[in-house]
Structures are given as C-alpha cells and as structure tokens.
Amino acid sequence: MTTRKLHLNAFLMGVGHHEAAWRHPRTDPSRLTDVRHYQQLARIAERGKLDSVFLADGLALWGNVRHNALGGLEPLTLLSALAVVTDHVGLIATVSTTYNEPYHVARKFASLDHISGGRAGWNIVTSAGEAEAHNFGIERPPHATRYARADEFLDVVTRLWDSWEDDAILRDRASGVYADTGKIHPLEHSGEHFQVRGPLNTSRPPQGHPLLVQAGSSEDGKEFAARHAEAVFTAQQTLGEGQDFYADLKSRLARYGRRHDELLVLPGISPIIGSTEREALRLEKELEDLIIPAYGLAQLSHMIGVELPESALDQPLPDIPVETEGAQSRRKLVVDLARREGLTVRGLLGRLAGGRGHRVVAGTPEQIADQLQEWFLNGAADGFNIMPPVLPGGLEHFVDHVVPELQLRGLFRTEYEGRTLRENYGLARPASRHDLPASEELDVVVAS
Amino acid sequence: MTTRKLHLNAFLMGVGHHEAAWRHPRTDPSRLTDVRHYQQLARIAERGKLDSVFLADGLALWGNVRHNALGGLEPLTLLSALAVVTDHVGLIATVSTTYNEPYHVARKFASLDHISGGRAGWNIVTSAGEAEAHNFGIERPPHATRYARADEFLDVVTRLWDSWEDDAILRDRASGVYADTGKIHPLEHSGEHFQVRGPLNTSRPPQGHPLLVQAGSSEDGKEFAARHAEAVFTAQQTLGEGQDFYADLKSRLARYGRRHDELLVLPGISPIIGSTEREALRLEKELEDLIIPAYGLAQLSHMIGVELPESALDQPLPDIPVETEGAQSRRKLVVDLARREGLTVRGLLGRLAGGRGHRVVAGTPEQIADQLQEWFLNGAADGFNIMPPVLPGGLEHFVDHVVPELQLRGLFRTEYEGRTLRENYGLARPASRHDLPASEELDVVVAS
Numbered sequence: 094m095t096t097r098k099l100h101l102n103a104f105l106m107g108v109g110h111h112e113a114a115w116r117h118p119r120t121d122p123s124r125l126t127d128v129r130h131y132q133q134l135a136r137i138a139e140r141g142k143l144d145s146v147f148l149a150d151g152l153a154l155w156g157n158v159r160h161n162a163l164g165g166l167e168p169l170t171l172l173s174a175l176a177v178v179t180d181h182v183g184l185i186a187t188v189s190t191t192y193n194e195p196y197h198v199a200r201k202f203a204s205l206d207h208i209s210g211g212r213a214g215w216n217i218v219t220s221a222g223e224a225e226a227h228n229f230g231i232e233r234p235p236h237a238t239r240y241a242r243a244d245e246f247l248d249v250v251t252r253l254w255d256s257w258e259d260d261a262i263l264r265d266r267a268s269g270v271y272a273d274t275g276k277i278h279p280l281e282h283s284g285e286h287f288q289v290r291g292p293l294n295t296s297r298p299p300q301g302h303p304l305l306v307q308a309g310s311s312e313d314g315k316e317f318a319a320r321h322a323e324a325v326f327t328a329q330q331t332l333g334e335g336q337d338f339y340a341d342l343k344s345r346l347a348r349y350g351r352r353h354d355e356l357l358v359l360p361g362i363s364p365i366i367g368s369t370e371r372e373a374l375r376l377e378k379e380l381e382d383l384i385i386p387a388y389g390l391a392q393l394s395h396m397i398g399v400e401l402p403e404s405a406l407d408q409p410l411p412d413i414p415v416e417t418e419g420a421q422s423r424r425k426l427v428v429d430l431a432r433r434e435g436l437t438v439r440g441l442l443g444r445l446a447g448g449r450g451h452r453v454v455a456g457t458p459e460q461i462a463d464q465l466q467e468w469f470l471n472g473a474a475d476g477f478n479i480m481p482p483v484l485p486g487g488l489e490h491f492v493d494h495v496v497p498e499l500q501l502r503g504l505f506r507t508e509y510e511g512r513t514l515r516e517n518y519g520l521a522r523p524a525s526r527h528d529l530p531a532s533e534e535l536d537v538v539v540a541s
Numbered sequence: 542m543t544t545r546k547l548h549l550n551a552f553l554m555g556v557g558h559h560e561a562a563w564r565h566p567r568t569d570p571s572r573l574t575d576v577r578h579y580q581q582l583a584r585i586a587e588r589g590k591l592d593s594v595f596l597a598d599g600l601a602l603w604g605n606v607r608h609n610a611l612g613g614l615e616p617l618t619l620l621s622a623l624a625v626v627t628d629h630v631g632l633i634a635t636v637s638t639t640y641n642e643p644y645h646v647a648r649k650f651a652s653l654d655h656i657s658g659g660r661a662g663w664n665i666v667t668s669a670g671e672a673e674a675h676n677f678g679i680e681r682p683p684h685a686t687r688y689a690r691a692d693e694f695l696d697v698v699t700r701l702w703d704s705w706e707d708d709a710i711l712r713d714r715a716s717g718v719y720a721d722t723g724k725i726h727p728l729e730h731s732g733e734h735f736q737v738r739g740p741l742n743t744s745r746p747p748q749g750h751p752l753l754v755q756a757g758s759s760e761d762g763k764e765f766a767a768r769h770a771e772a773v774f775t776a777q778q779t780l781g782e783g784q785d786f787y788a789d790l791k792s793r794l795a796r797y798g799r800r801h802d803e804l805l806v807l808p809g810i811s812p813i814i815g816s817t818e819r820e821a822l823r824l825e826k827e828l829e830d831l832i833i834p835a836y837g838l839a840q841l842s843h844m845i846g847v848e849l850p851e852s853a854l855d856q857p858l859p860d861i862p863v864e865t866e867g868a869q870s871r872r873k874l875v876v877d878l879a880r881r882e883g884l885t886v887r888g889l890l891g892r893l894a895g896g897r898g899h900r901v902v903a904g905t906p907e908q909i910a911d912q913l914q915e916w917f918l919n920g921a922a923d924g925f926n927i928m929p930p931v932l933p934g935g936l937e938h939f940v941d942h943v944v945p946e947l948q949l950r951g952l953f954r955t956e957y958e959g960r961t962l963r964e965n966y967g968l969a970r971p972a973s974r975h976d977l978p979a980s981e982e983l984d985v986v987v988a989s
Binding site for chain 2: 113116122123126127128132151152153154155157159160161162164165166167169170171173174176177178193194196197200201203205207208224227228257262264266269270271273274277288290291292294295296383388
C-alpha cells in the first residue's frame with residue numbers, strides 16, 4: 094500500500110488506437126463524426142474516476158485515409174460538447190503553437206475552462222509535420238524556431254489568462270460598476286514572434302490557468318516541458334527507458350525553480366484486455382490479422398524518415414540514421430525496438446500498429462495492473478495515458494476490470510478529490526501574476 | 542394569409558441587448574460565463590420554433606467593462622455545448638476572416654456541423670475595430686484589403702468543405718478500404734493572401750457548406766453579401782430605409798447568377814414586450830433609467846468616430862462627417878436618427894442603448910407582431926434578427942406571446958420543416974464542386 098495515487102488519462106482516438114480498429118467487429122466506424130460516441134467515452138472515463146480524457150490533433154490529413162478511419166472532429170469544438178455531459182473528468186485538447194495566434198488560443202481554453210467549471214487542459218504541440226505547414230502557406234519552421242515561438246506563445250497566453258484578476262468583477266448593480274478596471278490589465282507584449290496588446294476579452298478561467306500538457310521527447314521538447322508543462326505524455330517501451338526518461342525530466346525542473354511533484358509523467362500504454370490471457374492474445378491476433386501492410390509501411394516510413402518498399406517486409410529493418418532533428422526521439426524508439434527484439438519489418442509493423450510506438454500490453458486485468466504498478470512504484474511513471482485498442486469496448490474493459498483492481502491495491506482513487514482538473518491531478522491553482530508583490534512578478538512563470 | 546413564412550433568429554447577447562440589462566432585476570449577470578444560461582436560451586428558441594440562435598463576437602475587450610457585463614465566452618467553443626441539448630435550432634457564430642486562417646475556420650465549422658447534425662452557420666466579419674488588430678500584432682488593414690482577403694478566404698473555405706466528396710467514405714471493412722481517395726481532393730490553392738494545399742482533415746459537413754451569414758452594410762459589405770451570403774443581418778430604423786436596403790441587396794444578386802430567394806434579409810429588432818403597452822413602456826423606462834451616460838457616450842463616440850464630452854449631453858448632436866470608410870453605414874444611421882427625431886445627445890443615447898442602432902419597439906405582442914408583419918409584407922424583410930432587451934426573460938416573452946400571434950396570422954411555422962439549418966431557412970444544400978461536370982466547376986461559387 095502506498096498513499097501516493099496514480100493518475101489516469103484516457104486518450105480518445107476515433108474508434109480505437111489500433112490502426113485496424115475500424116475493421117474489427119467490436120467497433121462502429123460510422124461513429125467517427127458522431128458526438129454521442131465521444132460523449133459515451135467521456136462518461137465511461139468518468140464512471141471509472143479517470144482524471145481526464147485527451148484528444149490528439151494535427152492540421153493536415155495525415156496517413157493514408159484509404160486504409161484508416163481519418164477525417165474526424167476538431168478537438169476544441171468537440172470538448173465543450175463533452176463538458177456538458179460530465180461533471181468531474183478533465184478535458185484535454187491538442188492545439189499547435191506554430192499555426193495559431195495566442196489571443197485565440199488563450200480565449201478558447203479560457204472559454205472551455207468556464208464551460209467545464211475548471212476542467213480544461215491544453216496539450217501544447219509545435220507541429221512537426223511538413224503537410225501542416227502547407228495548409229498555412231509557409232515552409233515548416235526549423236525545430237528550434239518552433240520551440241522559441243512556443244516559449245513566447247506560452248508567455249503571452251498565460252499573461253492573457255492573468256489579465257483579469259480573480260476579483261476584477263464586482264457586478265455592483267446599484268452603482269453601475271460591473272468591473273474594477275484597475276484589476277484588468279493590458280499586456281503591451283512586444284516580442285520576437287508576437288505583439289499583443291490585451292487584455293483578454295474573457296474573464297480569468299476558473300483554474301487560473303487551464304492545465305498545461307506536453308508530449309515532445311526531443312531535447313528541446315524536454316526542456317520546454319520542464320519550463321512549462323504540468324503533465325507530460327510520453328512513449329516508452331521498457332521499464333529502463335521509462336525510468337531514464339522520468340529521472341531526466343524531473344531533474345530538469347529545479348533549474349526553473351519547480352518541484353518534482355509539479356510535473357506528472359504519464360507514459361502511454363495500449364492495454365489489450367481479456368478475462369483470460371488467451372482471450373487477450375486472441376483479440377491482439379484478430380487486430381493484427383486486419384493490418385494492411387501498405388498502410389503500416391507508409392506510417393513507418395513517415396516515423397523513420399526512410400521510404401521502405403513492400404519487398405522489405407520480410408527483411409530486418411535496414412540501418413537508419415537516428416540523429417537528425419525533429420522526430421528523432423520516436424525514430425530512435427522504433428529502431429531500438431526492432432533491434433532489441435530482432436524484428437523483421439513486418440514484425441515491427443505488428444508491434445507499432447497498436448500504439449504507434451507506445452507500449453502495447455495484452456493480458457488479464459491483473460496482468461495489466463501489474464504492469465502499471467511496476468512502472469508506478471519504480472520511478473517510471475506518475476500515472477498513465479491509456480490508449481484502448483478499440484473504442485468504446487476497450488475503455489469499458491479498462492474501467493470495469495482494471496480500475497477496480499488498481500483501487501483494491503490502493504493505487505487509484507475511489508472518489509474524485511475535487512471538481513477541477515488541477516484538483517484531481519493534485520496541482521496548485523496558479524495565482525495571477527498581478528496578485529503577487531511587484532518584486533516577484535517577473536518570476537511568476539517559474540514560480541507558479 | 543400568405544404561404545410565404547418569415548424566418549426568426551434569436552441574437553443572444555449575455556444577459557440582454559440593452560446596455561443596462563445587467564443592472565435590471567430581471568437578469569442575473571453572474572450567468573455571463575455559465576453555459577447553462579446559453580443552453581436555456583437555445584432551448585427557449587427551439588421551443589418557439591425559431592430558425593436559429595446567433596452569437597456575435599469581437600477579438601478585443603470592447604467598450605467600457607467598468608459599466609457593462611463584458612468578458613464572456615468564445616462563440617464557437619460555446620455552440621457545440623448548445624448543439625447537444627437541442628435538435629432543430631440553427632447555431633450561428635461570428636468568426637473574423639481578418640485574424641484567422643481558412644484551414645482552422647473550415648475545420649471548426651465542419652466539426653460544428655457534424656456535431657449538430659447540420660445546424661451550423663458562420664457569420665462572416667472582417668473586423669473593423671482597431672483594438673482587434675493590436676491583439677494580433679498588425680495595423681488594421683484598410684477596408685478594401687479586408688474585403689479582398691475575405692473573398693479569397695471564402696473561396697478557400699468552401700473548397701476545403703468540398704475537398705471530400707459526399708460519397709468519399711466507403712468503410713469497407715472486408716477489403717480494408719475506408720475511403721475512396723479519388724474522391725478526396727487537394728486544393729493546391731495559391732492566392733494573394735493564402736496558400737493552402739488541403740484537403741481538409743474533417744469529412745464533408747452534413748449541410749455541404751455550413752450556412753453563410755453576413756452583416757456588413759457598407760458598399761463593399763453589400764457586394765460581398767451578394768456574392769457569398771445566404772442570410773444578412775442588418776440595422777434599419779424605418780420601413781423606408783428597410784425597403785431601400787432590401788431592394789438594393791436583392792438587386793445585386795443577379796450579377797452573380799443568384800435568385801432573390803437565395804439570400805434572406807433579416808433586420809434587427811429589439812422588442813420590449815408588455816401585456817399592455819403601458820407595461821412595455823414601463824420596462825423601457827426602467828432600463829433607460831439604468832443607463833450610465835459615460836458608457837453610452839463612449840459607445841456613441843466609437844460609432845461616430847468623434848469624441849463627445851459629457852457637457853455635450855443636453856445639446857443636439859454636432860455635425861458629423863459620414864463619408865469616411867469602414868463603419869460609415871452605422872455612422873450614417875445614427876446621425877440620420879438624431880436629425881430625424883431632433884434628439885439631444887442624451888436622447889440619442891437612450892435610443893441607442895437598446896440595440897446599438899437596431900430598431901427598438903416597445904408594445905404588446907400584437908403590436909410587435911404588427912411591426913414584423915408590416916416589414917415582412919412590404920418588401921423590407923424575409924424575417925428578423927430578434928434582440929431581446931433582457932435575457933432570458935425577453936426571449937421567453939417573445940416565444941410565448943409574439944410567436945403564437947405570428948403563427949395565428951399564418952406568418953410563422955408551427956413545426957420545423959427539417960432538421961438542418963438550411964432546410965429551415967429554405968436554402969438548398971450546395972453540391973460539391975467535384976460532383977459537377979468539369980465545365981461547370983469554375984462557376985460553382987456562383988451557382989450553388
């Protein structure tokens with residue numbers, strides 16, 4: 094028994110994370126653009142007392158839609174429809190700092206935070222894809238430029254959230270004074286990437302700042318996370334790698350004046366659950382049999398930056414350089430996985446189809462819980478990003494069978510601690526920088 | 542009796558359109574950021590069989606928040622929360638073409654259209670305000686530049702909505718073919734303002750194109766409306782002005798190959814409703830007594846582009862030039878109103894406080910219905926943009942007392958005609974330009 098509790102996020106993706114999920118009889122791919130599908134998933138997550146649900150996003154039609162169920166809904170538009178059918182579960186959406194303006198992003202997350210009563214989270218991405226740049230009329234900026242822009246973007250967004258102090262609104266009907274304008278502050282921001290006068294035209298969000306989430310694992314990405322993020326999603330294949338990443342990331346916090354418990358590390362895991370191990374392995378095999386090799390090859394080529402022909406399927410993975418910029422962390426993971434397990438390209442496709450590089454574990458609820466417990470108690474995780482292979486079934490199985498097992502072991506909550514996402518993640522509500530003594534104002538990004 | 546039916550849109554604004562609404566005992570200004578308030582309003586509108594609800598927007602903190610209830614929610618984030626508690630009412634949000642990218646806007650409205658089952662509408666604005674430009678790091682572009690950008694923006698957005706043909710999705714599980722990629726088209730758009738490769742990463746919206754709404758009354762604005770808009774919100778004070786505007790706008794349609802019934806003209810009206818005329822006038826007086834002159838003066842100065850001191854309150858409106866670019870249509874309306882009625886500045890503030898230049902009519906339900914009927918039957922309106930002075934009460938009164946009167950007179954529907962916003966507005970669903978013979982493809986913006 095431990096008093097430390099783990100945190101669980103449900104990563105929602107169409108009808109499942111397995112790339113062949115849409116072909117499996119347990120899913121209904123016609124629900125890809127049906128809001129009721131996502132409402133059902135959010136309700137299941139809340140029934141299981143999960144901390145949050147999360148929607149990934151990209152700004153181009155990625156992958157080959159010939160063989161996968163793509164073309165779904167924009168996350169922020171969707172999340173407020175989930176907010177109004179749930180009471181506790183957090184709502185995290187991916188939004189890019191490279192192809193957006195801070196004023197819009199600050200306002201949309203502030204609005205979602207109001208609508209949800211303090212349950213909004215922002216997964217900050219810098220958009221590594223080349224196709225995305227071409228939908229916005231620019232060449233893809235270099236990695237370092239994207240992160241420099243992201244840094245300034247975060248500075249502006251958090252200052253916009255702070256531009257209304259918590260007690261700015263008076264609503265004094267008798268005197269006709271709605272707000273104390275001395276507590277609503279322009280920014281007059283003028284930086285390398287943005288000029289923003291402010292203030293925001295939405296009042297301060299219930300959480301102060303919606304939760305800041307991040308997932309980049311490059312050197313720039315980890316440093317950005319250490320500076321800004323409060324939760325990090327990450328792909329780690331082995332306990333050793335998970336421990337190394339966890340220790341690395343936590344060790345970076347001190348230089349920004351942050352404590353270890355101010356950032357949660359949540360590795361991804363795709364649990365393939367059966368009531369017996371045999372049943373779990375059968376589901377895994379059914380999904381594997383539905384893989385379209387041409388689709389997997391295209392995905393793999395995208396990940397490793399090298400085109401592979403179908404004739405390579407039954408060969409070992411060729412030598413791949415892993416030291417180029419950008420997506421190198423996922424590339425290294427994929428190459429290491431193939432080497433470590435001596436996989437052919439076809440075998441590697443099978444291992445990647447479930448979670449695009451995230452760990453896939455097939456087994457009974459107890460076996461899944463064992464895996465989560467091992468990483469949680471051995472310095473590799475503060476919780477997990479759960480990526481069900483099929484939806485909604487895979488999430489239901491997790492909530493109905495794995496969550497009770499974790500609760501029995503004292504590893505997971507039986508009731509929500511609070512009403513906001515921050516309360517459930519155990520993270521403090523940031524004070525507005527305007528509430529601090531003037532001498533501390535400059536340090537607030539670090540100190541909050 | 543007439544077989545032609547009018548169309549009604551409920552313009553939702555905080556706790557009411559009257560600038561002093563938040564001070565009146567019939568409102569609760571603490572609900573400004575409460576999603577349940579807006580859900581209640583949408584349900585009331587649907588109970589009244591109204592065609593749609595509409596949220597205005599701006600990208601800066603406008604007006605003086607010291608004396609008005611500002612700082613509410615971003616419309617698109619809010620509308621999906623209204624979509625899931627209603628079944629028929631249309632959902633229209635304002636989004637600027639000057640401070641956004643077409644890929645984002647196409648995607649968010651496509652998503653809202655999917656979430657609502659075909660009830661999304663976009664009120665297209667070019668953002669005349671100077672404060673908005675300063676939140677996006679640029680100087681405000683000139684009027685003509687904003688409209689040129691808006692034209693290209695519309696071209697790109699409608700082509701993104703068309704980038705997936707209606708029958709592109711096959712979902713053939715057996716063969717593993719999700720979509721016919723021959724029916725998903727890149728744009729390769731390269732224009733003066735935008736380069737967008739496409740295709741969109743959200744499939745074609747249920748309505749084909751979400752409804753296109755517009756409200757500009759300048760020369761550029763009217764020409765833009767004639768080219769693109771399917772419904773136009775407008776401020777007109779007198780029947781004569783309303784008739785002139787209506788005839789002017791409809792006469793412009795032919796040059797774009799459009800019929801008169803392909804664009805609906807909806808003048809704004811703020812109905813102050815009482816069960817007796819005396820009761821209506823009492824409510825009007827109560828609201829007028831709550832006006833803060835300093836607030837009204839600042840709003841008026843913004844509208845007419847001339848600073849007026851408090852000492853001007855009991856003088857006639859000074860001579861104002863009305864021929865400058867941009868906001869001249871609203872400026873002319875305000876100056877004409879003061880001249881026509883011989884108003885002092887204080888008197889003018891009273892006339893503007895209810896609807897910022899839109900028509901305000903106080904009376905019994907029958908008297909309000911008479912006004913609507915007169916404009917509808919005499920070539921000034923295809924319907925109305927209803928702007929209740931206080932919310933939710935003013936909308937409830939309209940739905941419970943004016944709507945039944947309009948129904949009795951055969952002027953308004955008793956049941957929704959269909960499930961989509963287009964069906965209820967009586968507007969056709971645009972075919973994808975890729976479904977047309979190649980020779981017609983270039984004309985599709987005009988012909989749809």
